[in-house]
Amino acid sequence: xxxIRDRVRFEETDLMAVVYHSRYLPWLEMGRVAYLRACGxxxxxxxxxxxLFPIREIQVKYKHSARFDDEYxxxxxxxxxNRAKLVxxxxxxxxxxxxxxxxxxxxxxxxxxxxxxxxxxxxxxxRINANYIIKNTTLSTFLR
Numbered sequence: 001x002x003x004i005r006d007r008v009r010f011e012e013t014d015l016m017a018v019v020y021h022s023r024y025l026p027w028l029e030m031g032r033v034a035y036l037r038a039c040g041x042x043x044x045x046x047x048x049x050x051x052l053f054p055i056r057e058i059q060v061k062y063k064h065s066a067r068f069d070d071e072y073x074x075x076x077x078x079x080x081x082n083r084a085k086l087v088x089x090x091x092x093x094x095x096x097x098x099x100x101x102x103x104x105x106x107x108x109x110x111x112x113x114x115x116x117x118x119x120x121x122x123x124x125x126x127r128i129n130a131n132y133i134i135k136n137t138t139l140s141t142f143l144r
Contacts, residue, residue: 001077002035005095008070018065024102025058028090031076032106035088039131041124051118052111056085060104064094071095081132083119085109 012023036043043053066072073093080087090104110120120128 001075002031002038003073003075004031004034005071005073006030008066008068008072010068013068018067019101021062024060024062024066024092024104027072027074027092028058028060028076028088028104028106031074031090032088032108034074035076035078035131036128040127046124049121049124050113051120051124052113052115053108054111054115055106056109057107058104059106060102062102063100066092066094066101072101078128078132079105081128083110083125084117086128 006027008019012019014020033043046053071094073095075091075093077089078086079089086108088106088108090102090106092101092103093099094101109117112118
C-alpha cells in the first residue's frame with residue numbers, strides 16, 4: 001500500500017462546505033501516480049516510450065463528507081496486475097480519526113498513442129511487479 005496525505009482546499013468544497021463529489025477523483029489519481037512513482041515508474045517517461053495509461057473503469061462509494069482543511073490520507077493498493085492492465089483499490093480517510101470518506105477502484109489499461117491496448121514491456125512490468133510482489137509493505141509520502 002502507498003499512502004499520501006494532503007489537506008482539503010477551499011476550492012474543492014461546494015456551498016454546503018463539503019468536498020464536491022467529483023473532487024475525490026483527482027485524489028485517487030494522486031494515489032495512483034504515487035504508487036507508480038514508488039515502483040520507479042515515471043509516467044512522463046512511460047508516455048515518451050509511447051505507452052499511455054487510460055482509465056477503463058472507475059467505481060467510487062461515498063461514505064462520509066470531507067470538509068475544508070480536513071487532513072486526508074489516500075491509501076492505494078494494487079489489487080490486480082498483468083501486462084495489459086492494473087486494478088487499484090483506494091481508501092480516503094480523515095487522518096485525525098480514521099473516518100472513511102470514500103472507497104474506490106480503478107481499472108487502467110496500457111495503450112499505444114492510437115488507443116490500442118498493448119502489453120507492457122518487460123522493463124516497466126518488472127518495476128511494478130517487484131512492488132506488487134511485496135504488496136504488504138507500506139510506503140508513505142506526505143505532500144504537505
